[in-house]
Amino acid sequence: xxxxxxxxxxxxxxxxxxxxxxxxxxxxxxxxxxxxxxxxxxxxxxxxxxxxxxxxxxxxxxxxxxxxxxxxxxxxxxxxxxxxxxxxxxxxxxxxxxxxxxxxxxxxxxxxxxxxxxxxxxxxxxxxxxxxxxxxxxxxxxxxxxxxxxxxxxxxxxxxxxxxxxxxxxxxxxxxxxxxxxxxxxxxxxxxxxxxxxxxxxxxxxxxxxxxxxxxxxxxxxxxxxxxxxxxxxxxxxxxxxxxxxxxxxxxxxxxxxxxxxxxxxxxxxxxxxxxxxxxxxxxxxxxxxxxxxxxxxxxxxxxxxxxxxxxxxxxxxxxxxxxxxxxxxxxxxxxxxxxxxxxxxxxxxxxxxxxxxxxxxxxxxxxxxxxxxxxxxxxxxxxxxxxxxxxxxxxxxxxxxxxxxxxxxxxxxxxxxxxxxxxxxxxxxxxxxxxxxxxxxxxxxxxxxxxx
Amino acid sequence: xxxxxxxxxxxxxxxxxxxxxxxxxxxxxxxxxxxxxxxxxxxxxxxxxxxxxxxxxxxxxxxxxxxxxxxxxxxxxxxxxxxxxxxxxxxxxxxxxxxxxxxxxxxxxxxxxxxxxxxxxxxxxxxxxxxxxxxxxxxxxxxxxxxxxxxxxxxxxxxxxxxxxxxxxxxxxxxxxxxxxxxxxxxxxxxxxx
Ligand code: FES
Ligand SMILES: [Fe+2]
Numbered sequence: 069x070x071x072x073x074x075x076x077x078x079x080x081x082x083x084x085x086x087x088x089x090x091x092x093x094x095x096x097x098x099x100x101x102x103x104x105x106x107x108x109x110x111x112x113x114x115x116x117x118x119x120x121x122x123x124x125x126x127x128x129x130x131x132x133x134x135x136x137x138x139x140x141x142x143x144x145x146x147x148x149x150x151x152x153x154x155x156x157x158x159x160x161x162x163x164x165x166x167x168x169x170x171x172x173x174x175x176x177x178x179x180x181x182x183x184x185x186x187x188x189x190x191x192x193x194x195x196x197x198x199x200x201x202x203x204x205x206x207x208x209x210x211x212x213x214x215x216x217x218x219x220x221x222x223x224x225x226x227x228x229x230x231x232x233x234x235x236x237x238x239x240x241x242x243x244x245x246x247x248x249x250x251x252x253x254x255x256x257x258x259x260x261x262x263x264x265x266x267x268x269x270x271x272x273x274x275x276x277x278x279x280x281x282x283x284x285x286x287x288x289x290x291x292x293x294x295x296x297x298x299x300x301x302x303x304x305x306x307x308x309x310x311x312x313x314x315x316x317x318x319x320x321x322x323x324x325x326x327x328x329x330x331x332x333x334x335x336x337x338x339x340x341x342x343x344x345x346x347x348x349x350x351x352x353x354x355x356x357x358x359x360x361x362x363x364x365x366x367x368x369x370x371x372x373x374x375x376x377x378x379x380x381x382x383x384x385x386x387x388x389x390x391x392x393x394x395x396x397x398x399x400x401x402x403x404x405x406x407x408x409x410x411x412x413x414x415x416x417x418x419x420x421x422x423x424x425x426x427x428x429x430x431x432x433x434x435x436x437x438x439x440x441x442x443x444x445x446x447x448x449x450x451x452x453x454x455x456x457x458x459x460x461x462x463x464x465x466x467x468x469x470x471x472x473x474x475x476x477x478x479x480x481x482x483x484x485x486x487x488x489x490x491x492x493x494x495x496x497x498x499x500x501x502x503x504x505x506x507x508x509x510x511x512x513x514x515x516x517x518x519x520x521x
Numbered sequence: 522x523x524x525x526x527x528x529x530x531x532x533x534x535x536x537x538x539x540x541x542x543x544x545x546x547x548x549x550x551x552x553x554x555x556x557x558x559x560x561x562x563x564x565x566x567x568x569x570x571x572x573x574x575x576x577x578x579x580x581x582x583x584x585x586x587x588x589x590x591x592x593x594x595x596x597x598x599x600x601x602x603x604x605x606x607x608x609x610x611x612x613x614x615x616x617x618x619x620x621x622x623x624x625x626x627x628x629x630x631x632x633x634x635x636x637x638x639x640x641x642x643x644x645x646x647x648x649x650x651x652x653x654x655x656x657x658x659x660x661x662x663x664x665x666x667x668x669x670x671x672x673x674x675x676x677x678x679x680x681x682x683x684x685x686x687x688x689x690x691x692x693x694x695x696x697x698x699x700x701x702x703x704x705x706x707x708x709x710x711x712x713x714x715x
Pocket of ligand 2: 277284288437440
């Protein structure tokens with residue numbers, strides 16, 4: 069039976085036309101359960117990266133929603149993802165984070181599963197099961213669909229979900245900027261490490277932050293004042309190099325609920341000085357920049373900043389570079405996973421410098437993101453009160469200030485800081501919570517499209 | 522970075538002889554660590570920075586859940602490679618202090634209340650020797666308690682290996698490895714020093 073919250077009409081909680089969204093959707097336990105059922109079992113979720121499982125038998129224990137999932141490359145080299153729960157009595161089959169195996173042995177009663185998830189061994193199969201337990205029907209529960217895109221691995225529990233690239237829609241060219249090599253070659257990234265941490269906040273605060281909430285910049289004042297970017301030792305303030313100094317920033321909401329903040333460089337786009345603290349890096353990134361321009365031509369003008377792929381995958385496109393999954397734990401608790409990316413074939417000095425920069429910028433020990441976590445925590449905790457819940461959040465920023473007259477960018481484009489992306493995200497969230505069909509979830513039906521106008 | 526094996530991963534099998542010189546030096550080291558803890562707990566961050574050697578390495582690996590027999594090889598992320606919680610030098614540690622002292626680092630504004638408890642101190646290596654110590658490697662346990670604003674409380678417990686160096690300006694910390702006994706970090710931030 070479908071999970072149902074105590075709210076008769078969840079749609080009423082989200083008014084994207086007037087720009088008000090109820091705090092209930094960030095704190096209410098019933099809505100949270102409903103969300104796990106209606107959003108997290110349908111949407112495509114980011115679950116890992118091929119570089120974590122390069123060889124047959126490699127596995128990486130990941131998550132989808134609240135649940136543990138085994139990402140595994142089988143003996144034949146095919147990538148699978150299964151619910152990490154034994155079909156017999158539910159034991160967590162794999163408690164290791166990562167490794168290589170020929171078989172998964174359940175610690176409880178020793179059922180074994182092969183690397184493609186099939187039930188293989190059942191102790192005393194003949195004497196206790198008369199030798200006729202249906203092995204296929206008792207294999208590990210597989211995701212309904214799995215997609216590998218430029219090294220990243222995505223999965224959904226919904227058999228009827230569209231293919232991943234359809235789901236991604238026009239957000240693709242923006243996500244590409246995070247996944248492609250710095251010199252413009254396609255793909256080629258590798259994960260050099262993963263942060264995992266738990267913070268007391270609703271998961272949507274994190275997702276929304278990366279949708280292009282440029283407005284929260286002042287909360288990073290401390291780090292901007294002291295300077296921690298790749299040119300900080302050379303006297304530049306700020307938390308990153310200002311690579312987009314001459315670019316037109318754009319904030320784009322996509323009908324599937326995704327949102328990005330990217331930038332378009334001027335026609336004769338020139339390399340902006342960056343990585344000044346390390347001559348080797350300065351040279352390398354200058355080279356990559358020119359090479360990318362040569363390779364991609366006009367398309368090289370598009371540069372990434374941040375984005376969120378609906379519902380809970382975020383990326384940072386350049387400084388620092390990585391992908392996040394915001395795993396829900398409860399209405400007021402979230403487990404953040406950040407996968408740090410570099411070009412696999414970047415020189416050693418480049419990788420070494422980047423990892424150091426990533427560590428001082430990102431995650432719970434990161435000088436920038438510590439302040440984000442503080443905001444998400446106290447925005448959540450100050451919204452649980454009975455009175456607080458009566459007053460919706462304000463999402464009226466830059467209402468109506470957008471255009472669809474951008475043939476190459478896709479989506480609804482704003483050239484000023486805007487909450488249009490957040491409005492688009494919650495409009496889509498509402499479609500999921502209403503149990504909408506895939507046409508509606510992709511923003512293809514007339515009703516929701518009109519509602520945006 | 523030191524080429525020495527990580528003492529925390531490969532504990533010394535042979536103990537230094539327990540004699541008067543050892544215990545005198547151990548008492549000195551304990552005093553030094555307690556005074557250091559005071560500086561942090563009293564939020565004298567600039568004074569704390571003065572206790573760090575200019576070439577300090579400050580490292581906190583991420584701990585992973587690995588199969589039996591793979592602990593030495595794979596349990597902890599490595600200093601100098603990939604991503605850890607901290608893999609820092611004096612420049613970044615100074616930046617962290619500068620950030621707190623801006624007064625607008627909201628994750629530490631208002632400042633947390635922090636207490637560092639240090640115990641189980643053992644000296645594991647002394648060069649050139651215990652009577653004339655120039656560098657002292659020691660192991661200890663830490664319990665760092667953090668309370669911020671009203672209800673936020675975190676307890677960080679683990680093991681530490683320090684290299685303490687004698688200089689004209691007193692003892693300085695030349696290397697610190699912090700083994701926090703957690704896998705998924707059970708805290709929203711690591712905004713305190715260890
Ligand atoms: S729960 Fe796995 S074999 Fe019984
Ligand atoms: Fe931020």
